[in-house]
Amino acid sequence: MFLTVEQLRKDFGSKTVLHDINFTMAEGELLSILGPSGCGKSTLLRCIGGFESLSNGSIKLDGEELSSVPAEDRPVATVFQTYGLFPHMTVLNNIIYGLKFKQVSKKEAIERGRDILKLLELEGYQHKRIQELSGGEQQRVALGRSLIVKPQLLLLDEPLSNLDERLRVSMREEIKKIQQKFNIATIFVTHDQEEAFAIADRIILMESGRISQMGTAEEIYNHPASSFSLAFIGQSNVLETSGCYVRPEKIKITNQTPVNGSIVRKQFKGDTIEYRVAYEENQFLDILVLNNGENEFELYEEVYIEFEPQKIRRR
């Protein structure tokens, strides 16, 4: 495996914020660390980047133990939320900044900088100052500055959180494209499920300093391994009587008789319609159907619903 993290623990004083973290990663993979605020995502990334020491465990990159290597000597580049660009420097000087410490001649640095600008489709921007760029352009410059030193591993800490919704969507596609172009193993930290689903090959879902579940988006969505996974990923209805669950889009709703429920709320969402159905005693189920003109129901209409309860399969 390209990256192997074993038994990693991180304490701040008497508080353990990462407990027994174990995972591996393949070359060229894009892994997303997903979880709510405070679960330890950034701390884990900072441990891999070398900005925090480990309290226990090991991090191996391509067979080499990294935990005692200082951050600046690790073949790892990190892009932080705030990008950390130098506002008074030009785009090109920002991009080639990291080569100053790598015994690369000025001439070669400029050539490599221009190549990166081309790859990032930022040609023509080289003499601009950072303040003249949009958020998305700054993001690309920050990526370029990290990639120019040819790291083996790229770490991105909530890189899209300062951008507006539309730009977030286009930039995450761009990050994926750049990551594939450079074929670089990348860890992407986010608290946004949709973002992780859109970009990652695999997801590590974290809860309170522990890995709650690891897998592809499909695996985690279709087979949540804990109540936390179920609650954090997507919407679900938990059934009062059995503790089983059913996803809103997996419930079939028709006007077949005999009826077994009635609609108590109808919400138009554009491409879908969400119904809340009173079903059995004390049980309300949210049901999501495509807004395709078929099977549309009215508020208070009596309906027949059908579904297969799913069990949480703990591992």
Ligand SMILES: Nc1ncnc2c1ncn2[C@@H]1O[C@H](COP(=O)(O)OP(=O)(O)OP(=O)(O)O)[C@@H](O)[C@H]1O
């Ligand atoms: N330097 C520090 N000293 C003490 N406690 C810290 C330090 N850094 C982080 N923590 C604590 O570690 C826990 C995990 O924080 P971390 O920033 O890794 O979470 P996160 O999942 O990245 O959250 P967010 O999404 O809000 O950035 C939190 O309880 C935080 O208060």
